[in-house]
Amino acid sequence: MASSRASPVISLKGAANAYRASSVPLRQTNGGDNQRQTNNNYGCHEFCKWLSMDITLIKTFIEVANTGSFVAACDRLYVTQSAVSLRIQRLEDSLGHAVFMRSKAGAVLTPAGEQFWHYALSLVKIWEEARQQIAIPEGFTKSLSIGAQYSLWPRLGFRWIDALQNDMPDLSIRTELGMADRMTRYLIEGVIQAALVYTPQLRPGLVAEKALEDELVLVASYPDADVNGPEGYVFVDWGPEFTHAHATALPHLTNAGLKFHLGALAADYIMNRRASAYLPARAVKRRVDAGNLHIVADAPRFEYPSWVVWRDDVDPDLALRAKAALKRVVQAAEIEQETDVGHIENMEDYDTGGVL
DSSP states (O other): OOTTOOOOOOOHHHHHHHHHHHHOOOOOOOOSHHHHHHHHHHHHHHHHHHHHHHHHHHHHHHHHHHHTOHHHHHHHHTSOHHHHHHHHHHHHHHHTSOOEEEETTEEEEOHHHHHHHHHHHHHHHHHHHHHHHHTOOTTOSEEEEEEEOGGGIIIIIHHHHHHHHHHOTTEEEEEEEOOHHHHHHHHHHTSOSEEEESSOOOOTTEEEEEEEOOEEEEEESSTTOOTTSOTTEEEEOOOHHHHHHHHHHOGGGTTOSOEEOOGGGHHHHHHTTTOEEEEEHHHHHHHHHTTSSEEOTTOOOEEOOEEEEEETTSOHHHHHHHHHHHHHHHHHHHHHHHHHHHHHHHHHHHHTTOOO
């Protein structure tokens, strides 16, 4: 949408009062401050129930307005086109006005939609601020919600939490686990404020920064694996860039009968079978050390850096301090990784009969 649109300032209390005045009936009362407080609590409770139900409709409206397309909006929201259409219809029924003019070319805001746009942005912002504020436990003053893919928790995620707690003892931290697509959805919905992922999916309101360099290496559960025909090869889907590079470098392995979208969890599968797969060097280091996995000699390696993706509405001071903490963690991990890479190269020599 055009950046010239300014959002009016709406307070949560003011919005609740407006909703209560127009939609929530007063209970029978004999008067008195206690009963008036009861009415106020009842109204705020009903307002929050209404807002929690309708915030999804409002977020859908914003995505359609941003993209100018119902189809593009469903891709960003990870729902079907019929679900997007139903949400917009429900919103229009609630407002009593059409908010989009639909055509084969896409969707354009109506005059009523233009007016509602400003309030939609404010309502979503208010809702996210309220959710974050309410989620702060007693004894803490700030909160941060972090998500990460499975293999990024041990070396980055957990250590980041340690650094955050050391720097900000009054910070409440909540965590989530999932693949990149789930992390992206959680970021969009405001469930998390930052995510550690391998393949960032950029969306409006999200900012991606490279965290740590890494590479995908071919490993097998047996020491004599051959890159020209490794037994039990499992294709682990590490994203479109890897898929393309893999097909170019290893065309004979493109039609593997087994395909995983499990990330580094695939290591647990191949380690207990006569199998092989491409996995992050950093994630398999301990298994290589223990002799449970073996580097396949002469197999090509593929760059695979990790990223941190932020919502752009995180409190600036909190974001600055959290980024500084992560930077220290990354620097320590980079030093360790230099040692790991050298160790893995030595393991290659060992597996092929070379001298350490």
